[in-house]
Amino acid sequence: MANRISRRNFLKKAAAGAVGAAAAGVLTSCGSSASSVASSTAASSTASSAAASAASEAGFTFKPGTYTAKAYGNISDIELECTFSETALTDVKIVGQNETPALFSQVENELIPAILDNQAGGVDSITGATNSSRAVKEAIADCVAQAGGDRQAWLGKTVEKTAGAAEEYDVDVAVIGCGAAGFMASIVAAQKGMKVLTVEKAGSVAGVNGIKVSGPFAVDTSVLHAREGGTTLTVDEVFNHAMNYTHWTPNPSLIKRCLETSKDAVEELVGIGYEMKEANFRFETPFKDEKGGFHLITNALDERVQLWEKALDDNGVQMIYNTAAKSLIVENDKICGFTAEKEDGTPITVHAGAVIIASGGFLGNRDLQEKFLHTRKLNAAAGGNSLCTGDGIVMANDAGAVLCKTFGYCPCEYGGTNSKASRPAKQDKYDQNYCFKFGLYGNLLVDGEGKRFINEGLLCDYPMSYGSEQILLNAPWYGIVDQAYVDAMTTQGLYEYTTAKGATSENWFIGNYFKGRILDNLPSDIEEGLKEGWLVKADTIEELGEKFGLTHLAETVAKYNEYCEKGVDEQFGANKWYLSPIKEGPFYAVQCEPSAWSTFGGVRTDDCCRALDLDNQPIDGLYVAGTDSGSLYYSPYYDIPGFCYGLCIDSGYICAEEAAAFVKA
Incomplete structure (x- = not known):
């Protein structure tokens, strides 16, 4: 039977978890060092026992010793040392790397222990850190070969996944994706009094695009007013330029509302601890100097991760990572939730008063590239996210939402x-x-x-x-x-x-x-x-x-x-x-x-970010934000710096406002 977490129990469990975590923190801080060492030793002993058992089953033989290898990860070489006994890989030590810290810490803390415990090179990569994971696996496999083992057999050894019991949730607003748009939608909906649950494919917010980008475009913010000379930029100036550039192809009412909302969206980021400055470093924009609207985020990536996690936690947003949404639940022509699946195959059903889709476009899906862009050559290598496979667009379309006719991409x-x-x-x-x-x-x-x-x-x-x-x-x-x-x-x-x-x-x-x-x-x-x-x-x-x-x-x-x-x-x-x-x-x-940062084009929406059907009527309970929206962008991309990110957070903010109002009505 499904382990159903009711709307009432949701908050009880969250509160209990917080108390439990706080208590654990007190015990860890105040307990004796002997207790800490004993706990650590017990865990180490358990892990060693698991590794020994896995090694015995694997049947590998090695020349005992320590070997070194390296492979290129996402942005740097990763060099490591592997130590072998006659029958097992006993230790992996990272010697050097310059990967993104927030992502690589997951590789060190999750992937490498899994490889050691299972004595297998085919364990699952860290979602959102696939290049770093691949490099670590390849380097370890090279060490396996140096130690006399079978490299291909090592890489080919996989670990069976065991799905957990089905999970079921009841919430007010459910969000698919926690990139720029999904994050903004999640925290703002929670601030509107909604109980919010958000699913994200990546293993943490460190694996999403929205946390890595340079910054958003916005109008009339505290950041712009703080610069020397202030700002004379207006919503109407940007709106007229954007619409003329795009030949009035996007939804004009939605673009205007996004620009009017941009101040609130940026202030939300400033409120959680983002530091920004107005910067004219882009070379292809008419908006600079006193007309500048680009906000350069100066926080380091690791700090951004911490700020996002804290904001989600402080606002009571329940996050489920390593989870992909599968299909929308439709009852009486209304969207009432969605089904999803965890990385281990555990099925999830989310019942919700409203659903916000913000899954980040389709850059990671070659088939959708071919369908919408007529190419299979668009790469995510330079900074885009291969986890964005168009799931939200497909789900909405399957549920009756109509797609736009203009698709494009945000080039690197x-x-x-x-x-x-x-x-x-x-x-x-x-x-x-x-x-x-x-x-x-x-x-x-x-x-x-x-x-x-x-x-x-x-x-x-x-x-x-x-x-x-x-x-x-x-x-x-x-x-x-x-x-x-x-x-x-x-x-x-x-x-x-x-x-x-x-x-x-x-x-x-x-x-x-x-x-x-x-x-x-x-x-x-x-x-x-x-x-x-x-x-x-x-x-x-x-x-x-x-x-x-x-x-x-x-x-x-x-x-x-x-x-x-x-x-x-x-x-x-x-x-x-x-x-x-x-x-x-x-x-x-x-x-x-x-190569691209993202794709554009998807579900047609009105100025409330409600998904529309073929008759241009809104589908109750379904909202679409960011690059899943087919009403925000144009091909080619705008000549306005930070407009992709800006429209993502603006539309996420609007979705939260509208979804909360719909649920309360």
């Missing part, structure tokens, strides 16, 4: 990626292969036939807006450079090379990121790309084209070089400082795939 402005690459392009502060910059910053770009397809300067100046659509339509695309360009990167640097041709810090804002930087690791980056197969090298342009099947490359390069000599791009009008001649062999071609 740091360069291309490739599914074969171990170190794709990322934010400048992270380890990456800089050959991917060949496909972005002022070089010849060609499609799969070897033909130009864009004014390359658009990707230098407007990589997130005007420049983004064509790289998706032409994926994979190819950046072509010669040895002279490579030499310039290793001696002059990208900024100096480009400014020597006429660019300035004003007309090429993003170039400031590269000022004074010599890419002295480029030769080893090239070797890595050649080895992994996403970069090719040849002595002639003809040979280079053959390696990737770029049949028109030779004639394209010849014509392009004419433009470089004239200093005038007669085909697409690129500025002369973005024209880089291709004459001195050897020559290089990097195969690039687009």
Whole structure:
């Protein structure tokens, strides 16, 4: 029978849990050190016993000793030491890494103990830290091989999951997803007096996109008024610009309401401890100086995680992590909850007065990419979240909600990626292969036939807006450079090379990121790309084209070089400082795939964020926020900095207000 937690018992259990946790804290603080040591020793003994039993069942044999290996994780190499007895892996020690602390702590505290306890390399990865988990597994498997074990057998050994008893909950408002929109919806609904339950696929809030982003766009906030000179930016200015840019495609009433709500949403973040400053670091926006509206979050990521967890806890939001929503419950044309499933297979039923969908789009679902964007090449490697698989959009559609007709994506402005690459392009502060910059910053770009397809300067100046659509339509695309360009990167640097041709810090804002930087690791980056197969090298342009099947490359390069000599791009009008001649062999071609922070497009909503049916009538009890909404965004992405995140928290706030009012009615 299901372990049903009633609405009344929900609060009793929460209170009891809080008292129990407090009591445990007192005992831990005041108890004798002997008790603590005994407890620790008992736990260690139990774990060792489990590991010994697992080792006996596994049948592995090793050469006793300590071995070292490393593998690339999400943003850095992870180096570790493994110690073996004759029959078991007995210890794993992390020697070095520079991963995101809040995420990697879960890998250390959960994944590695699971590997040791089960003597298996095929245990489940930490949800939300899959790249770090993969790297740790690979490095341990390399140590297994060094110790004489079977690497593939080790990685192939999995652990059977045991589902728990079915769980059932009754709440006022249930939220699917705890990213930017879901988090805002959860805490605001709770502040409105609602009993809130939120399910999240990741193992903690550290694994969601909304906690990592730079910041939101907003109007009339305390942050803007605190800057020197204050702010003169108005809702109407931003609204008119956004609607004209998008040709009035999004829901105008909803966009206007989001902008009017943006102040409240930002103040909510400030209230939980976020520190922000108005910053004009984006290069493609009309909103700067006294008209600036971008709010740069200055809290470190680990601090943000703590602030989110505290806010959720302080507001009484019940969180269920490692859990995916499966389907909406529909009764008499009203949404009354949803079913979900925990990572171990435990089924969950949530009964709710209203449901808010905020599951973050479909970046992690290749099938939905193909259906909505007509590509399977959009990667989450640079900062997007592969856990966002479109579940909320599909569930709403299955329950009768109509989808929008415009789908798109929020591109990563740091360069291309490739599914074969171990170190794709990322934010400048992270380890990456800089050959991917060949496909972005002022070089010849060609499609799969070897033909130009864009004014390359658009990707230098407007990589997130005007420049983004064509790289998706032409994926994979190819950046072509010669040895002279490579030499310039290793001696002059990208900024100096480009400014020597006429660019300035004003007309090429993003170039400031590269000022004074010599890419002295480029030769080893090239070797890595050649080895992994996403970069090719040849002595002639003809040979280079053959390696990737770029049949028109030779004639394209010849014509392009004419433009470089004239200093005038007669085909697409690129500025002369973005024209880089291709004459001195050897020559290089990097195969690039687009990367994204998120996708756009989903459920059509009204200005109350209520999901609409095919007749444009609201579906009772169903609200949609953030990138699951099909009424907030446009393709290509806005030229307003922080607008994706801003609209997420704004719509989450609106969903909470409307859902609370609906439940109370």
